Amino acid sequence: MEEKGRIGIPRALMFYRYFPLWKVFFEELGWRVIVSDGLGKRGKIIYFEDSCLPMKLLVTHSIGLKDKVDHLFVPRLVSLHRDYIMCPKFRGAPDIVRLATEGTVSILDETVDLRTREHSMLRSFLKTGKRLGADEKEGKRAFQKAEQFFLNFQKGWEDRINQLPLKQVFHLETPALPKSEEKPFQVAFIGHPYNLFDTDVNKDILSFARSLGMRIITPDGLSEKEIGAQVSDLSKEIYWSSGREIVGSLFHFLSGRVDGVVFLTSFKCGIDALLQEFIRRRLKLKGGTSIPLLVLSLDEHSGREGLTTRLEAFRDVMEESTH
Ligand code: SF4
Known part of the structure; x- marks a missing residue:
């Protein structure tokens, strides 16, 4: 044509x-x-x-x-x-x-x-x-x-995100990948898709996570029902679809299906600030979480070094809590 x-x-x-x-x-x-x-x-x-x-x-x-x-x-x-x-x-x-x-x-x-x-x-x-x-x-x-x-x-999303360099995840020409190998830790990364997958926002933190032995799980595979089940009893309704997805998937994963959860937020995002408050209150009501949770705030001044140091410390916490 x-x-x-x-x-x-x-x-x-x-x-x-x-x-x-x-x-x-x-x-x-x-x-x-x-x-x-x-x-x-x-x-x-x-x-x-x-x-x-x-x-x-x-x-x-x-x-x-x-x-x-x-x-x-x-x-x-x-x-x-x-x-x-x-x-x-x-x-x-x-x-x-x-x-x-x-x-x-x-x-x-x-x-x-x-x-x-x-x-x-x-x-x-x-x-x-x-x-x-x-x-x-x-x-x-x-x-x-x-x-x-x-x-x-x-x-094929989960295999892409665990095997391809992050910059190539949206190269559509890449043929279907074989199933990715098991890793010591299953870690859910939660956040707006652009925070999760734009390496200019997150300094390619997902690749670093993979190198630390983390298998990456994202909310992309969750159904509306699974997300809805986690947000239906919140004291206030969340009107933003991305906000519901973030809070719903975060609590879904914290209910025991992974070794750790990382929430990537935008520093100047009013919605993310509110979501953190929702999460904090809900965790307080539940008496905390037995699964390690890390919140990383991102902006143009975030340095890769600071992010990787925190992720390494997080890996150590997961190691302790799984042994
Ligand atoms: S304010 Fe928050 S939700 Fe809105 S575009 Fe920015 S990062 Fe995304």
Whole structure:
């Protein structure tokens, strides 16, 4: 198929969950997908307003991409759950990028709000497809292919995250991997997907964890039911879908299925601050936890050294509590 042009996808925020779906959708419609590079050692974060690090990275990646593409894909993610919403910053993300890029690039920013009606994800993609000249039939076919690819991709997730260098986890060309070997510790890493998988945010802490003998488990494989079961009796409802996922999965894993739990938070994230309070209160009510829990706060000033030292100490604690 003749290439129709280039779509830029910033390597930020929900890229770290939905990239496989997004990429296949655009490619099926005949567009080439260009992803921004990581920051690397010398890369500079562009400061735009006083924001959390993940949002600053969205702006940085968008500015880095804008001259290389015909359109930037920055969807307005209002809700990715039937009942709960995303952090309000996601709602404004395309506007922030538009301001930061000063209107120099077209932005594909259709809204995704799964609370509104049936098939709203599909509808959003059909609108995006229409902006790219695809009719409904072509859009639907591309979306179905993308969705199927995404579901298969998710099935191999745990092996990817435990075997590939973290920077390659979203290289979709990598063929299916064999089952990964057992490690001395099963450790659940909890947090927003971009905190967990963006090496510019977490200084590649997951690779270090693997080198310390930890098998990484993430909430990606948990069902809505498993998460819901852990948050249904909280004194206050959590309205943010990512917040529910974080608290629900954290307590799911703390109820005995792993050797340790690590919660990666964003320093300037109001939601993460509140979630920590929820967790602290709930643990107090339960009389603490027998499974070691480590909370690591991340921002642009976090040094790898400090993070690795804490993770090493955490490994020692797990060793003591399993013997
Ligand atoms: S949830 Fe927190 S880290 Fe994520 S975009 Fe919102 S404020 Fe930033």
